[in-house]
Amino acid sequence: MSLRDSNPTRRSKPKRVAIVVANPATSSTTGWPVGFWWSELTHPYYAFREVGYEVEVFSPFGGKCVADGMSDPRDASGYSASDLISMGFLHTPSLAALVEETKPVADLDLARFDAIVVAGGQAPMFTFHEATALQKTFVAAYEAGKVVAALCHGVALLRYTKLSSGEPLVRGKTVTGFANVEEDFADEAVRAMGALPANARLMPWRIEDELEKLGANFVQAGLWRGFAVRDGNLITGQQNFSGAETAELVIETLGR
Numbered sequence: 001m002s003l004r005d006s007n008p009t010r011r012s013k014p015k016r017v018a019i020v021v022a023n024p025a026t027s028s029t030t031g032w033p034v035g036f037w038w039s040e041l042t043h044p045y046y047a048f049r050e051v052g053y054e055v056e057v058f059s060p061f062g063g064k065c066v067a068d069g070m071s072d073p074r075d076a077s078g079y080s081a082s083d084l085i086s087m088g089f090l091h092t093p094s095l096a097a098l099v100e101e102t103k104p105v106a107d108l109d110l111a112r113f114d115a116i117v118v119a120g121g122q123a124p125m126f127t128f129h130e131a132t133a134l135q136k137t138f139v140a141a142y143e144a145g146k147v148v149a150a151l152c153h154g155v156a157l158l159r160y161t162k163l164s165s166g167e168p169l170v171r172g173k174t175v176t177g178f179a180n181v182e183e184d185f186a187d188e189a190v191r192a193m194g195a196l197p198a199n200a201r202l203m204p205w206r207i208e209d210e211l212e213k214l215g216a217n218f219v220q221a222g223l224w225r226g227f228a229v230r231d232g233n234l235i236t237g238q239q240n241f242s243g244a245e246t247a248e249l250v251i252e253t254l255g256r
Contacts, residue, residue, distance in 0.1 A: 015114045015254050016054045019044060020105060020134060022123035022154070023059050024066040029204055030196070034122035038071040038080065040151050041099070041119050042089040043243030044250075051256045056113075060131035062104030068121050071240065106133040115250050116141050120152030120178070120240065125203050128156045135160050139169060142233060147253050151228075151237035151246050152178050153203075158236075159210050171215035175236040176229050177207040179220040182239055 021036035041057070048055050059065050070079040073087040080086065089095045108116075116138060118124075128134070139161050142148045150157050155177030161169040183206055190196040208218050220238055221227035228237040228245035230253065237246030 014052050014054050016112055017048050017115045017117060018056050018058055018108055018113045020058045020118045021065050021099060022121050022127060023061045025123040025126045028126055029202060035066040035068050036119050036121035036123060037240050038067045038086040039083050039240050040243050042086040044117055044247040046085050047244055047247035051251055057098045057102055058105050058108055059102040060105050060134045062102055065099040065102055105137050108137055110141055114254055115147035118150040118154040118157055120154035122153060124153045124156040129160055139163060142169060145233060147233050147250055149235035149246055149250055151242060152239045155207050155236050168214040170211050173234055174217040174219060174229055174231045175211060176220050176227060176238045177236055178239050180206055180208045181223050185223060
């Protein structure tokens, strides 16, 4: 519980945010298990709770969700060892349990929420084309004037979202997401480990390329820099280091 939760002057009706994490999947390019990314759940969750928002966790298809291994601060790779927010989340039983049995997005009642935030990880690149309930809910929220946000590879969702007019939601919008420079870096790093053949790619397609084809203005802040951008009620974050920036734009838009 944050200090704000015990403040008697806090509003009687707090803002409510739905965070959507990806269901586990298998990469079609490497055969590895893939999932959501811890910091893209935990950092926004922390930021929202600190200002008194209520948060619920969903997934496209419901059930237990599993994170990408390197996003776990306890992972032997040490890649996320400095992520103390995720470490605290994982060591708080009531919070860690939130991904053990997620609600499906089909059960998400939009009338109860002020914003939807879609987290990334590798799984969205392999599963979001099938996540029709999430696609429809995201568009419905956007057209209702609610705040909609996507982060890192969660921005993959925008490849499949069309307005009720049939126009791509991202057409003419300024957005960010996992950038080509970061995909290049990740590919080279995995090749250096001997885990990816020469000229092969980790991802089956690239967010920056596909969103530009749909008419989006794709922007990014450089390699691994925390960055998020807002265009109207659409907010996007660049990568796994951008959870706090994404959440802050949501909070700035909704109010504290």
